[in-house]
Amino acid sequence: MGIITYExxxxxxxxxxxxxxxxxxxxxxxxEHLAEEIEDVGKSEQRELANRMAILLAHLLKWQKxxxxxxxxxxxxxxxxxxxxxxxxxxxxxxxxxxxxxRWWEAVWGDATDLAARESGLEEFNEVCxxxxxxxxxxxxxx
Numbered sequence: 417m418g419i420i421t422y423e424x425x426x427x428x429x430x431x432x433x434x435x436x437x438x439x440x441x442x443x444x445x446x447x448e449h450l451a452e453e454i455e456d457v458g459k460s461e462q463r464e465l466a467n468r469m470a471i472l473l474a475h476l477l478k479w480q481k482x483x484x485x486x487x488x489x490x491x492x493x494x495x496x497x498x499x500x501x502x503x504x505x506x507x508x509x510x511x512x513x514x515x516x517x518x519r520w521w522e523a524v525w526g527d528a529t530d531l532a533a534r535e536s537g538l539e540e541f542n543e544v545c546x547x548x549x550x551x552x553x554x555x556x557x558x559x
Contacts, residue, residue, distance in 0.1 A: 419432065419444060420432045421446075422446055422449040429446070429449070430453065433445060433446060433450055461504070461508055461511060462511065462514065464504065465501065465504050465505075465511050465514060466514075466520070466523065466524050466527070467527075468497050468500050468501050468504070469497075469501060469524045469528075469552075470524050470527035470528040470531060471493065471497050471528075471531065472493075472494060472497035472498060472501065472528075472552065473524065473525065473528030473532075473545065473552065474528045474529070474531035474532040474535065475490050475493050475494050475497070475532075476494065476547070476552065476558070476559055477528065477529065477532040477536075477538070477541065477559075478490060478532055478535065478536050478538070479494070479558055479559060480558075480559035481532075481536070481538055482536060482538070485536075494558070495555065498553055498554075498555055501553060502553065515549040516549075521544070521545055522544070524545075525544060525545045528545075529541040546559075547559065
């Protein structure tokens, strides 16, 4: 069986690369594609954090702006997103830097307000997130 290329089958290629690494066959490693895939793992973790934070912020916005609609499902979503974010930050400490990155917050806030608008019909939101990360992630805090 010949070497499987990245373009042929990503999963088979990844398994083949792992086998070659373990066997010490470094001369056969597809270095460029392997480096790209490793970088993509980090990007995937960053995207997941941003997505979870946007969902959390959208639910906090709805909680704040629609008190008459507060319910168990919103409470559960807020709690679950906070737990998942805390777990991600614990498992990947380098992601904590995102919490102090103004450009990251701007993008996440934009996603959160879009989501809140789609789910609630609300249209008026602050230009920037009015809450600090510590509040947003505090299990006992609600706006």
